[in-house]
Structures are given as C-alpha cells and as structure tokens.
Amino acid sequence: MTIFWITGIVTCLVLATLLYFVAKRRHSILGDPLPQTTTAASDRLATRAVTGAVIVTILLLFVMLISSFITSRRLGHMHDQDAMTIEVYGHQWWWEIHYPYPKEPYREVITANELHVPVGTLIRIEGTSNDVIHSFWAPNLNGKRDLLPGYTNDLMFLVDKPGIWRGQCAEFCGLQHAHMSFFTIAESKENFNRWMEAQRQSAADPKTEQTRHGQQVFLTHSCVLCHAIGGTTAGSHVGPDLTHLATRSTIAAGTLPNTIGNLAGWILNAQSIKPGCRMPPNQLSGSDLQDLLAYMETLR
Known part of the structure; x- marks a missing residue:
C-alpha cells in the first residue's frame, strides 16, 4: 500500500503538471509561439x-x-511461527483442498474450490499438482506459487478481516485454464470452527422416497466412479468430494453458480459448459435426474 x-500521488502530480503546461501553451499552436527567453534567475530556479x-x-x-x-x-x-496447514492439490481444472488432522486422521476435512480460513490465524498452504503445472494465486492475500507434479511448494498468509476473495490458476494448464478459480472465505474463528465441525460430518441419510431413490441413482451410475460422499459406499477421489456439495457457492471451479438448473445441466452434459473437462455426459431419465438433484440438495 x-x-x-x-506511485499514485507521483502519477497524479506528473499528469497535473503536464496538463498545466499544455493548457498554458495551447495558444502557440494557433498563433505565434511564445518567446523563449532565459535569465540567470530562471536558470537558477530551473x-x-x-x-x-x-x-x-x-x-x-x-x-x-x-x-x-x-x-x-x-x-x-x-x-x-506455528501455522494452520492446508493442503491444496491442482487438477485439470479444479482445486482439491484438504484440512489435515495428523493426530486424528478421521477428522480430516476434504472439500473443493473453496478455501475457508479463520481471521487472524497464520495460514500455510502446501500445494502440489496431480497432473500438469498449475499456479495457486490469491492476489488479495499474497503472491502466487507454482504447483508442480511430484513437488510441494508452500505459501504463507494471514487474513485480518472477514471477506470473500477470488483466486485463480495463474499458469496455463490447458483448455479450461481460465475456468479454474477458487474462493477464499475468511470468517471469525467461531464461524470457522462451526464450518469445520459441519464438514467433518458424513452426509445426512435421505429421508424421503425421492431422495432415497436419488441416492441410489448416484450409487448405481457413473457418478460413483469419480466422486465420494461420506457415509455412503461412494469413495472415489477422481473428482471433487461431494459430501457437502450444497454448501458451496459455485460448481465447476467457479464456472457457474451452484443452482439446481446449473447442476442439472452440468450432470447431463458438462462438456457443453466446460469443454475438455473430465466430467463425462450422463444419460438419465427425467425422473431419475429430478430425484438425483433432490438428493444432492440434501448434501449440506
């Protein structure tokens, strides 16, 4: 700052000086130029x-x-200094985020594309890539760090006020590089702790016939081959963990707001939204899709 x-004040002063002399000499373009006279006093002043x-x-x-x-x-x-460690993994084209808990691994939190941090706490990002070179860039918080396959780079920062800031991959990583963003959400320690406890919970059991059928649609179609939902038999980590999908503000790494309509379009044909992504098209009947969406709304 x-x-x-x-630099801002200097720029304004330079522009003001330039405009002053342009205005002062403007009549020399239309009429006779001003006489150029120098004196010892003017030389000393200059x-x-x-x-x-x-x-x-x-x-x-x-x-x-x-x-x-x-x-x-x-x-x-x-x-x-002691810092909270958050592990970030770059994928084409989304971010996998882990909150490790070495003493009690079952308390680890896994999410995607949203980095929640407590205000006033030193944060250490340990980043790597699972495919090509990515670059973790949160411009309002600190500089960028390249994430290299097989290596781990770290980045330190501290957020001093609540807010939401957009981040972006800053290293060209393929066709959808421009659509690989994330959001850093800074909140009070109390709110952050509540969020962590909620994220540690498994997905709630479906309570209606529609959501129970929606869960079965998820577990018997290709969804289960790439995604995990805590508390179910879905345990793959090829794609984002969906245990608490409904709490996220966007889908597809910030490409779309997380709404029912956008989620439906993404499930049916993600390639029409984000060409080249790893999400395949899914052939679902209208009733199966509606029940699946109803189930996914419960993932909070």
Whole structure:
C-alpha cells in the first residue's frame, strides 16, 4: 500500500503538471509561439527545481526500498511461527483442498474450490499438482506459487478481516485454464470452527422416497466412479468430494453458480459448459435426474 500511494500521488502530480503546461501553451499552436527567453534567475530556479525533484525521487525510492525490506522480513518470519496447514492439490481444472488432522486422521476435512480460513490465524498452504503445472494465486492475500507434479511448494498468509476473495490458476494448464478459480472465505474463528465441525460430518441419510431413490441413482451410475460422499459406499477421489456439495457457492471451479438448473445441466452434459473437462455426459431419465438433484440438495 505504501508503494501504491507513493506511485499514485507521483502519477497524479506528473499528469497535473503536464496538463498545466499544455493548457498554458495551447495558444502557440494557433498563433505565434511564445518567446523563449532565459535569465540567470530562471536558470537558477530551473536548477533548484530539478535538484529538488531528484532529491525527492531518491527519498521516495528509499522509502519504498525500506518498506519492501520490512515486509519481506515479516513474511520470512512467518515460517518460524506455528501455522494452520492446508493442503491444496491442482487438477485439470479444479482445486482439491484438504484440512489435515495428523493426530486424528478421521477428522480430516476434504472439500473443493473453496478455501475457508479463520481471521487472524497464520495460514500455510502446501500445494502440489496431480497432473500438469498449475499456479495457486490469491492476489488479495499474497503472491502466487507454482504447483508442480511430484513437488510441494508452500505459501504463507494471514487474513485480518472477514471477506470473500477470488483466486485463480495463474499458469496455463490447458483448455479450461481460465475456468479454474477458487474462493477464499475468511470468517471469525467461531464461524470457522462451526464450518469445520459441519464438514467433518458424513452426509445426512435421505429421508424421503425421492431422495432415497436419488441416492441410489448416484450409487448405481457413473457418478460413483469419480466422486465420494461420506457415509455412503461412494469413495472415489477422481473428482471433487461431494459430501457437502450444497454448501458451496459455485460448481465447476467457479464456472457457474451452484443452482439446481446449473447442476442439472452440468450432470447431463458438462462438456457443453466446460469443454475438455473430465466430467463425462450422463444419460438419465427425467425422473431419475429430478430425484438425483433432490438428493444432492440434501448434501449440506
């Protein structure tokens, strides 16, 4: 922000000076040019102005240099502190997010395309890729880190106020690179803890005939080959974990809002929405699709 305000003010001053002299000399284009006269006093004034501008420039550059040094040092010290570790895996073209719990692995949380963090807590992102090179970029929080297959890179940041910020893959990774986004959701520690506890729960058992049939549609069609739903026999992690799908704001890595209509179109023919993605078309009858959608609405 220091660099932003310094460069912003300097830019405004330069443009204001330019506009002033353009306005002052505008009549020279239509009439006779102004006489060019110099005196010893004007030379001294010009010399002082140039000298002053050079001195101010040097001082501002030193201010930016010192500010950058202080910021870099603070970021470096983050690695010496305890931090919440979140694992991020890049896929073509979506983000798999793990909240590990080494002491009690069964308490691990797995989600997709939404990074929930508590305000005021130091976060360490440990990222890698499961296919090609991706780049995890949350521009409002910190710089980007390339995610390389077979390697793990880390990124540290701390969010100081609640909010939602969009992130993006910043390394070209194929046809749908532009549609590989995620959202960082910062909330109070109390709300974050409630979210974590809810995410640790298995999916609720279907309570109506329609949702029970919808669950069977899910478990007997190709959905079960790629997705997991906690509390059911679906345990594949080729695609996003769907245990709490209905709580997410978007589908297809930020491509569409998470609505019933969009979800129906995505299930039937994802290729028409995101060509080249790994989601195959699904041939379902109208009644099977409606029951499946009703079941997926319960995944909260």
